[in-house]
Amino acid sequence: MSSPKRVLMIGWEYPPHHSGGLGVACQGMAHALADRQHYVCFALPKKMPISDTKVTLLYPNKKSGKVGGKEISILRELYNPYIEPSRYHSFREQSKDILDPMFVPGTLKECVELYGVELSRELLENPIDVDIIHAHDWLCFPAAVAVKKLLQKPFIAHIHATEFDRSGGQGANPYVYQQEKLGMEESAHIITVSELVKRTVINKYGIPPEKITVIHNGNTDLASKNESIFDNLITFKEKGYSIVLYAGRITLQKGVEYFVHAAKKALEVNPKIIFIIAGTGDMERYIIELVNNLGISSNFMFTGYYTLDDMASLLKHASLFVMPSVSEPFGIVPLEAITKDVPVIISKQSGVSEILHHALKVDFWDTDKIANQILAVIHHPPLHKVLREEGRRQVQDITWDKAASKIHHVYNSVL
Amino acid sequence: MPSIALYLKTHQPYRIKDYRVFDIGKDHHYFNAPHGHRTNNEDVLKKICEKSYLPTNAVLLELLERYPDFKLNISLSGTLLEQLEEHSPETLKTFQDLIKTGRVEILGETYYHSLSFYYSLTEFEAQVEMHKKIIKRLFNVTPKVFSNTELAYRDDLAAWAEKAKYKGIIAEGWDPVLGWRSPNFVYAPPNTKKIKLLLKNYRLSDDIAFRFSNKGWSGWPLTTEKFASWVNQTHGNAETINLFMDYETFGEHQWADTGIFDFLKHLPRELYKHKDNSFLTVSETCERYEARDVVSMPNIVTWADTERDLSAWTGNTMQQSSLHELYRIEEKIRDTKDKKLIDDWRKLQTSDHVYYMCTKWFSDGDVHKYFSPYESPYEAYIAFTNALTDLKLRAGIL
Numbered sequence: 158m159s160s161p162k163r164v165l166m167i168g169w170e171y172p173p174h175h176s177g178g179l180g181v182a183c184q185g186m187a188h189a190l191a192d193r194q195h196y197v198c199f200a201l202p203k204k205m206p207i208s209d210t211k212v213t214l215l216y217p218n219k220k221s222g223k224v225g226g227k228e229i230s231i232l233r234e235l236y237n238p239y240i241e242p243s244r245y246h247s248f249r250e251q252s253k254d255i256l257d258p259m260f261v262p263g264t265l266k267e268c269v270e271l272y273g274v275e276l277s278r279e280l281l282e283n284p285i286d287v288d289i290i291h292a293h294d295w296l297c298f299p300a301a302v303a304v305k306k307l308l309q310k311p312f313i314a315h316i317h318a319t320e321f322d323r324s325g326g327q328g329a330n331p332y333v334y335q336q337e338k339l340g341m342e343e344s345a346h347i348i349t350v351s352e353l354v355k356r357t358v359i360n361k362y363g364i365p366p367e368k369i370t371v372i373h374n375g376n377t378d379l380a381s382k383n384e385s386i387f388d389n390l391i392t393f394k395e396k397g398y399s400i401v402l403y404a405g406r407i408t409l410q411k412g413v414e415y416f417v418h419a420a421k422k423a424l425e426v427n428p429k430i431i432f433i434i435a436g437t438g439d440m441e442r443y444i445i446e447l448v449n450n451l452g453i454s455s456n457f458m459f460t461g462y463y464t465l466d467d468m469a470s471l472l473k474h475a476s477l478f479v480m481p482s483v484s485e486p487f488g489i490v491p492l493e494a495i496t497k498d499v500p501v502i503i504s505k506q507s508g509v510s511e512i513l514h515h516a517l518k519v520d521f522w523d524t525d526k527i528a529n530q531i532l533a534v535i536h537h538p539p540l541h542k543v544l545r546e547e548g549r550r551q552v553q554d555i556t557w558d559k560a561a562s563k564i565h566h567v568y569n570s571v572l
Numbered sequence: 573m574p575s576i577a578l579y580l581k582t583h584q585p586y587r588i589k590d591y592r593v594f595d596i597g598k599d600h601h602y603f604n605a606p607h608g609h610r611t612n613n614e615d616v617l618k619k620i621c622e623k624s625y626l627p628t629n630a631v632l633l634e635l636l637e638r639y640p641d642f643k644l645n646i647s648l649s650g651t652l653l654e655q656l657e658e659h660s661p662e663t664l665k666t667f668q669d670l671i672k673t674g675r676v677e678i679l680g681e682t683y684y685h686s687l688s689f690y691y692s693l694t695e696f697e698a699q700v701e702m703h704k705k706i707i708k709r710l711f712n713v714t715p716k717v718f719s720n721t722e723l724a725y726r727d728d729l730a731a732w733a734e735k736a737k738y739k740g741i742i743a744e745g746w747d748p749v750l751g752w753r754s755p756n757f758v759y760a761p762p763n764t765k766k767i768k769l770l771l772k773n774y775r776l777s778d779d780i781a782f783r784f785s786n787k788g789w790s791g792w793p794l795t796t797e798k799f800a801s802w803v804n805q806t807h808g809n810a811e812t813i814n815l816f817m818d819y820e821t822f823g824e825h826q827w828a829d830t831g832i833f834d835f836l837k838h839l840p841r842e843l844y845k846h847k848d849n850s851f852l853t854v855s856e857t858c859e860r861y862e863a864r865d866v867v868s869m870p871n872i873v874t875w876a877d878t879e880r881d882l883s884a885w886t887g888n889t890m891q892q893s894s895l896h897e898l899y900r901i902e903e904k905i906r907d908t909k910d911k912k913l914i915d916d917w918r919k920l921q922t923s924d925h926v927y928y929m930c931t932k933w934f935s936d937g938d939v940h941k942y943f944s945p946y947e948s949p950y951e952a953y954i955a956f957t958n959a960l961t962d963l964k965l966r967a968g969i970l
Contacts, residue, residue: 422594426593426594514934514948515931515934515950516950517948517950517951518947518948525592525594526590526592528593528594529592529593529594529954529958530954532593533593533953533954533957533958536593537953537954537957539889539890539892539893539894539953540890540950540953540954540957542889543888543889543890543931543949543950543953544950547888547931547934551934
């Protein structure tokens with residue numbers, strides 16, 4: 158019943174070659190399952206320079222080995238799980254001269270389908286014995302469906318985000334929606350990272366609730382090597398400024414605009430605040446213009462693309478982290494912030510708010526309230542202290558091991 | 573042989589609205605949340621009147637009419653009485669009807685349901701005096717037995733109560749304090765001459781107050797026969813059974829559909845079946861029985877939680893700093909001689925405000941224990957602290 162399982166995980170990205178939370182979550186989950194004595198074979202669509210001692214990595218597309226150092230970072234962009242198919246196409250056009258034409262297919266659609274073909278071929282050539290297939294998000298679903306037919310094993314669809322979350326209300330891409338729906342229907346069971354995503358899967362994809370189990374993500378304490386990158390912020394702190402941080406993609410879904418409007422209101426009460434926006438995205442230019450138009454640019458800093466070390470350094474100096482997402486299937490970054498002793502304000506429209514009690518919660522559109530909360534944390538040390546201490550205590554309890562135990566239950570339920 | 577002292581305690585605070593930093597210096601009304609908000613005091617009051625006070629008082633009046641020996645004890649905070657006068661005079665009248673029977677005793681307490689005894693004796697005495705006045709005005713009686721907020725008791729409180737001429741004082745009958753002794757006798761606090769100490773029999777009290785509708789409990793379903801048999805088992809080793817609980821036990825903590833009102837209605841008849849059982853007021857209990865021993869509580873004991881301490885009110889830094897700040901400004905607030913300002917300051921002293929800031933249930937993951945009109949302890953703290961900041965501005969302290 159509770160014996161360890163042999164799992165073929167089908168993923169799209171894996172740290173350190175990841176563009177967002179998906180890769181981090183997959184790794185945390187795979188490691189926790191491996192620590193519980195499950196055998197995890199983790200498939201990726203192409204060769205990436207990764208070494209991992211806990212799981213067996215499987216790269217079905219051998220041709221990618223030809224691609225050298227510089228090109229990889231571009232490929233990583235192309236393989237960004239958050240990219241839209243139309244944008245993928247234009248991006249590929251711009252960079253076709255430096256890409257290996259043998260490797261990069263024409264569209265993201267073909268790329269996604271090729272993954273299934275290549276993975277099936279790989280498994281035919283080098284069979285592996287597995288009990289269950291576990292695939293992450295729509296990019297992997299065509300591959301999972303193909304492999305399911307080949308191996309005749311049940312397939313678990315793990316939903317980290319749906320097309321409705323990614324498009325932020327701008328209209329779902331029909332092809333992506335179709336792949337998601339097909340994957341959900343072909344799966345033996347569905348895991349969603351929050352109740353929020355579960356509701357979407359029920360309401361938008363017509364999946365019966367009993368086929369879905371909510372398993373919240375665990376927290377990963379990301380080890381950083383250099384936390385001194387942003388030590389210049391000390392100058393501001395010495396002058397009595399507090400630092401309030403946003404970190405994430407600059408897209409509609411992330412609600413960065415609300416962060417800016419809340420900042421404007423907070424600054425009217427207390428001008429001694431520096432707001433930092435870390436990250437890049439399609440709304441970056443709009444947000445920079447908005448900050449200028451509101452006349453608060455001297456209180457704003459934009460870091461652009463940030464690394465793990467950048468993030469650690471920013472958190473070292475921040476008094477507060479804000480995640481004002483319009484729709485956030487889970488939202489792992491607040492947990493990272495709390496781990497680094499930074500209290501958080503999170504939108505109620507986030508999966509993480511379902512499990513994180515020691516946080517300030519707010520509707521993303523309520524910029525008055527966000528400003529009120531920002532100022533309360535900055536002005537009242539007892540609030541900062543209790544949020545920090547209770548938050549850290551709670552986050553220690555939000556582990557991948559607990560999630561892995563629930564995943565094991567799901568495996569058992571379909572085998 | 574034993575007499576039963578039934579004591580129902582009730583109180584309603586003035587909840588602070590979602591008072592934001594932008595309101596500071598502009599809006600001096602802290603307690604006027606719009607209707608429909610969970611912090612709207614009138615909404616909450618009317619709901620509790622309808623669900624609990626009115627049906628409970630109807631049953632109690634019926635019992636007092638039917639059984640000429642039936643007696644009980646109640647207490648009502650000043651902040652509740654004020655709100656009843658304003659928003660539900662018909663409910664206030666049912667409380668007055670109870671008192672008019674002469675068989676319902678009102679206990680003394682602080683007007684603002686505060687923990688002021690442990691922070692400022694001057695302020696505490698002022699609030700007890702205010703409570704005495706409103707009780708005299710509305711019920712024409714003077715309390716003779718004292719009951720502190722949340723039964724937060726300590727030896728020096730008893731010494732104070734004796735000096736203030738109370739016959740008795742009530743507290744939790746907590747095992748670590750009592751040791752081998754039973755709560756079913758009257759005791760004396762240390763360093764006092766006459767005052768009596770009445771201790772809550774928390775097992776029997778909580779059978780009704782907390783466990784009545786708990787289907788997982790071995791005593792469920794709790795019938796009047798069963799409960800009376802438990803009371804009768806104490807015969808020969810008890811003089812008083814002190815059943816102390818919240819008024820809201822009836823209709824709010826235990827909903828009407830659990831059968832709690834029928835239980836209350838039939839309990840006296842069942843207890844009277846044994847001719848040795850009787851009901852007494854707390855004053856009569858103090859007069860009738862000799863103190864059997866001296867019981868000392870050098871540290872604060874309350875009737876709350878498994879810890880029976882003040883940790884739900886003073887456990888975290890937000891709570892401690894809020895209380896500290898409130899009482900730090902006491903003198904300056906009083907110096908303003910501004911009645912409205914002083915009243916607002918006192919309304920902020922109501923213990924509920926710091927209770928709403930309690931994080932311990934959140935830490936246990938036991939969020940359902942968090943009874944609060946706020947979304948989190950943090951929201952409660954933010955509203956409170958912003959209001960307090962405005963109050964300080966008004967008093968010229970900032």
